[in-house]
Amino acid sequence: QQQAQKEIEALREVLNQYGYEYYVLDKPSVPDVEYDQKLQELRKLEEEFPELVTQDSPTQRVGGEPLEAFQKVEHKVPMLSLGNAFNEQDLRDFAKRAAQGTDEPVSFVCELKIDGLAISLTYENGKFILGSTRGDGSIGENITSNLRTIRSIPLTIKEKENLEVRGEAYMPHKSFLALNEAREEKEEEPFANPRNAAAGSLRQLDPKIAAKRNLDIFLYGVGEWNNSNLTSHSDRLEALSKLGFKTNPEWRKCETIEEVLEYVEYWTNERPHLSYEIDGIVVKVDNLDQQEELGYTAKSPRWAIAYKFPAEEAVTR
Numbered sequence: 001q002q003q004a005q006k007e008i009e010a011l012r013e014v015l016n017q018y019g020y021e022y023y024v025l026d027k028p029s030v031p032d033v034e035y036d037q038k039l040q041e042l043r044k045l046e047e048e049f050p051e052l053v054t055q056d057s058p059t060q061r062v063g064g065e066p067l068e069a070f071q072k073v074e075h076k077v078p079m080l081s082l083g084n085a086f087n088e089q090d091l092r093d094f095a096k097r098a099a100q101g102t103d104e105p106v107s108f109v110c111e112l113k114i115d116g117l118a119i120s121l122t123y124e125n126g127k128f129i130l131g132s133t134r135g136d137g138s139i140g141e142n143i144t145s146n147l148r149t150i151r152s153i154p155l156t157i158k159e160k161e162n163l164e165v166r167g168e169a170y171m172p173h174k175s176f177l178a179l180n181e182a183r184e185e186k187e188e189e190p191f192a193n194p195r196n197a198a199a200g201s202l203r204q205l206d207p208k209i210a211a212k213r214n215l216d217i218f219l220y221g222v223g224e225w226n227n228s229n230l231t232s233h234s235d236r237l238e239a240l241s242k243l244g245f246k247t248n249p250e251w252r253k254c255e256t257i258e259e260v261l262e263y264v265e266y267w268t269n270e271r272p273h274l275s276y277e278i279d280g281i282v283v284k285v286d287n288l289d290q291q292e293e294l295g296y297t298a299k300s301p302r303w304a305i306a307y308k309f310p311a312e313e314a315v316t317r
């Protein structure tokens with residue numbers, strides 16, 4: 001029993017590390033066959049000693065029975081929407097307002113705006129315990145069992161932190177095309193776009209279905225983070241990545257609005273080469289104190305804005 005406990009813990013740890021390298025870093029250190037073989041070993045040991053199974057075991061990704069309904073979840077920190085910018089002048093006006101609202105010079109962080117479903121992930125003592133949709137910003141749906149099936153969401157992170165992080169769950173282009181082909185073969189209605197496909201996959205009640213949809217995630221923000229003394233959004237993104245979260249690699253610190261406009265220009269051209277859908281660029285004031293100084297309107301932060309790409313005809317790549 002003791003021996004089995006040690007073996008199970010060792011297998012769980014090494015498989016979570018392999019999963020991190022494969023799904024978060026996209027840099028596996030072992031061939032898939034080694035991962036599968038160790039996972040099989042762990043399954044066998046857990047069958048023999050069911051009392052040793054833990055929620056953060058990689059064998060527990062895909063839950064049991066479909067839910068009857070989703071529970072409601074109240075967001076302690078509201079999940080706000082973003083004001084929009086449609087051209088260079090809108091962005092310059094945003095930067096000017098930000099500079100007027102604070103007395104120190106303002107620098108920004110630019111991020112790709114992933115066209116998916118906004119979600120929140122809560123970790124207690126470093127364990128994933130609750131995942132929910134944005135809903136109306138205050139009340140979302142508890143979709144923990146579906147989110148657990150997304151392999152790039154760590155079931156356990158590298159520190160025993162209590163935090164709530166936010167991001168976008170999305171369906172990569174490849175998965176979207178394959179899913180729609182399969183649906184058309186079964187004479188089912190294809191999804192109109194990857195965002196609907198991601199939302200549809202996460203808002204149905206059976207985790208076994210969600211598990212088959214090859215969803216992925218990028219985390220971009222923090223709801224609550226006890227005892228974190230970070231002072232900028234860029235530091236937070238780096239800290240989330242160190243904890244084992246998947247953040248989008250294309251974010252960039254921009255010291256001036258000129259650099260922001262360069263970034264927007266670059267990604268307007270590069271967008272078709274991404275393996276996932278984006279519908280804009282999010283520009284955020286980097287310094288957290290300046291964010292607080294700028295505050296919020298009724299529904300959006302004054303310290304962030306979403307530049308939206310001009311709508312293009314639906315290109316089914």
Ligand SMILES: Cc1c[n+]2nc(N)[nH]c2nc1OC(C)C
Nearest residue numbers: 080081082111112113220282304
């Ligand atoms: C709604 C939203 C959406 N996005 N997307 C990214 N990349 N960052 C980001 N931040 C958001 O909101 C925060 C600025 C609060």
